[in-house]
Amino acid sequence: MVQALNILKQRFGYDSFRFQQQEIIETLIRGQDVLVLMPTGGGKSVCYQIPAIIREGTGIVISPLIALMQDQVDALEHNGIRAAFLNSTQSAEQQQQVRQQLLNNEIDLLYVAPERAMTADFLQLLQLTTISLFAIDEAHCVSQWGHDFRRDYQNLYRLHDLFPEIPRIALTATADQRTRHEIEQQLNLQQAEKFIHSFDRPNIFYQITEGQNNRQRLWNFINGSHAQDAGIVYCLSRKQVDSTASWLCAKGRNALPYHAGLDKEMRADHQRKFLQQESVIIVATIAFGMGIDKPDVRFVAHMNLPKNIESYYQETGRAGRDGLPANAWLAYGLQDVITLRQMAQDSDANEDHKRNVHHKLEAMLGLCEQTRCRRQTILNYFDEVMEKPCGHCDNCVTPPPTWDATEASRMALSCIYRTGQRFGVNYLIDVLLGKPHERIIQNNHDKVSTYGIGTLLSNAEWHSIYRQLIALGYIISDAESYGALKLAPQCKPLLKGDESLQLRQYTKQETVKKTSSTKSRSSVRVADQPLFNALRTYRKDLAEKLGVPPFVILHDKTLQDICRHRPDNHAQMATISGIGAKKLDMYGADILGLIAQHPIDNALDNGLSDTVNETIKLFREGIAIPQIARQRELTESSVYHHLCAAIAEDIVTAQEVVELDQSSIDDIIYTIELSTEDSGFSMKTVFEALEGAYDYNTLNCVKASLRE
Numbered sequence: 001m002v003q004a005l006n007i008l009k010q011r012f013g014y015d016s017f018r019f020q021q022q023e024i025i026e027t028l029i030r031g032q033d034v035l036v037l038m039p040t041g042g043g044k045s046v047c048y049q050i051p052a053i054i055r056e057g058t059g060i061v062i063s064p065l066i067a068l069m070q071d072q073v074d075a076l077e078h079n080g081i082r083a084a085f086l087n088s089t090q091s092a093e094q095q096q097q098v099r100q101q102l103l104n105n106e107i108d109l110l111y112v113a114p115e116r117a118m119t120a121d122f123l124q125l126l127q128l129t130t131i132s133l134f135a136i137d138e139a140h141c142v143s144q145w146g147h148d149f150r151r152d153y154q155n156l157y158r159l160h161d162l163f164p165e166i167p168r169i170a171l172t173a174t175a176d177q178r179t180r181h182e183i184e185q186q187l188n189l190q191q192a193e194k195f196i197h198s199f200d201r202p203n204i205f206y207q208i209t210e211g212q213n214n215r216q217r218l219w220n221f222i223n224g225s226h227a228q229d230a231g232i233v234y235c236l237s238r239k240q241v242d243s244t245a246s247w248l249c250a251k252g253r254n255a256l257p258y259h260a261g262l263d264k265e266m267r268a269d270h271q272r273k274f275l276q277q278e279s280v281i282i283v284a285t286i287a288f289g290m291g292i293d294k295p296d297v298r299f300v301a302h303m304n305l306p307k308n309i310e311s312y313y314q315e316t317g318r319a320g321r322d323g324l325p326a327n328a329w330l331a332y333g334l335q336d337v338i339t340l341r342q343m344a345q346d347s348d349a350n351e352d353h354k355r356n357v358h359h360k361l362e363a364m365l366g367l368c369e370q371t372r373c374r375r376q377t378i379l380n381y382f383d384e385v386m387e388k389p390c391g392h393c394d395n396c397v398t399p400p401p402t403w404d405a406t407e408a409s410r411m412a413l414s415c416i417y418r419t420g421q422r423f424g425v426n427y428l429i430d431v432l433l434g435k436p437h438e439r440i441i442q443n444n445h446d447k448v449s450t451y452g453i454g455t456l457l458s459n460a461e462w463h464s465i466y467r468q469l470i471a472l473g474y475i476i477s478d479a480e481s482y483g484a485l486k487l488a489p490q491c492k493p494l495l496k497g498d499e500s501l502q503l504r505q506y507t508k509q510e511t512v513k514k515t516s517s518t519k520s521r522s523s524v525r526v527a528d529q530p531l532f533n534a535l536r537t538y539r540k541d542l543a544e545k546l547g548v549p550p551f552v553i554l555h556d557k558t559l560q561d562i563c564r565h566r567p568d569n570h571a572q573m574a575t576i577s578g579i580g581a582k583k584l585d586m587y588g589a590d591i592l593g594l595i596a597q598h599p600i601d602n603a604l605d606n607g608l609s610d611t612v613n614e615t616i617k618l619f620r621e622g623i624a625i626p627q628i629a630r631q632r633e634l635t636e637s638s639v640y641h642h643l644c645a646a647i648a649e650d651i652v653t654a655q656e657v658v659e660l661d662q663s664s665i666d667d668i669i670y671t672i673e674l675s676t677e678d679s680g681f682s683m684k685t686v687f688e689a690l691e692g693a694y695d696y697n698t699l700n701c702v703k704a705s706l707r708e
């Protein structure tokens, strides 16, 4: 095992194994089969890469993602590991060259697609090769129920018949029991050692928001928390993808559409830009993302409700693979609930399948509407118990207020009943609000008892009530009569007054504060930002020159560690996480040079928080306080508050901030001291004693300059 650890340190630049990596590697080296279930970002590939290096021969990696092979091989070669791939993008000559390398035992890892792996030609080649192991990546593709199903995967069981001595490792990030079971069955892995990792992704902040105008809310989220970050926005339809992408572009972001309706070159081009450039947003249908191995996706936003928790988990799992803070944001509204309910009813699948789809949709809706911890619910869905609420999701941070909606729900339900269970939600709300529309009058619905009884609540609040009643199963939305709402048997006790009902309160604004990006950026202190930016530019230029994504060169986390530790020499640099021998060799000198060129700003190298330092930095650049407040979207008194902290630490002086002459300052100090002697300090007393000549901000700054 010392050998494995040495390789991890030497080649990959990490000091220790994470989670169960070590046990998995040991088991494979012993020659035993392994099945690994690990969330994305858990470090799956090291589990087979290291044994492939240690065991004699070549590790054959079967992966469905041809587009990704080049990056995977580049990344390995960057760590000094001999890797290659064989696929249809190569010329006959290139393929022949790889074959020869394989026969000469010059490759540690070879990537192939499943359709090639099982051809007679390739199997024959394998017979002539020394094989160290077979790694079957994205093993859930074997499952007929999943949306990533690949027929070729079902033939992979033959590998075991043909090469019974060679250990196999199957890996997936899909968690549900049924898929797990199918993988075992189809790939003949009943005897394999199983490693099931927790599916928690602690660095992802889950946030699910309700309401209308999704697009504006999306913008508030992206602009507020991810102004410079790469992310994925998922939409339901191609049309929505195109319009959302152009809308984001008009807002000044580099947003690229991706869906099956675009031609192949454009899709490939957009995917490449997303991988290779920084700050790109991909707007896509769910066709996008499988195997997108980009570690620094900082957010995944859903403009519509995913069909089930598996999809939601898988799609949001593309955020934050590097372990740094990331956001999963979902907007949903009444129409989502109705559309998905109808799709579940409409599908012409058999009853069994329909029930399954329906059940999964219920669970997804439950996740959206509930008021307890989101993460507990998600993990619970994957049969994992989390004892305490996570403290890192919207419901934990801002527990949603609930209210007794019994009376309002009765109104909503009886309005459906009184109007004959024939109308959609907008009509029903108009009746409740007593709108004298022609159609309502024609139908005589201005005469029903529910006409105009709902004016105490707003249109948006009624939308929220109807959505929750549908989600909770009190109301059925009928696909056959164009979305008319009907009463479900479940609503009887509520209508009869035998049951009361608590609902989430409708909230106008996003309840969640800025969380992530500000935080993810803040893992680099303000004082270190010039160096961090210089390192990013260096990496970007290099990536362009070499034609690889920036993260293949160095991860964000590595750049942050460099800023934090500012190594002085090669030996210190080697201790930085993510810098192995080869990278040290290639980039060490350049990075040391950049560190020397960007010495730390001593004034900002303090114990104050990042937000305070951000203000100090702008103030020292000579920007006026009102301008700082505007730029940072803070109140002026918050800016003064930050500057008071800076005054107390002797980073700036009170005179610099308040621009008063010395005699005025002395005046204030005198009054403050007097007031303190009298009866304990009160700024209000000082303010009044000075007859309002100086505002509170000024007084606070002077006070901050006094030694306690």
Ligand SMILES: [Zn+2]
Pocket (backbone or CB within 6 Å): 372, 373, 374, 375, 376, 389, 390, 391, 392, 393, 394, 395, 396
């Ligand atoms: Zn939580």
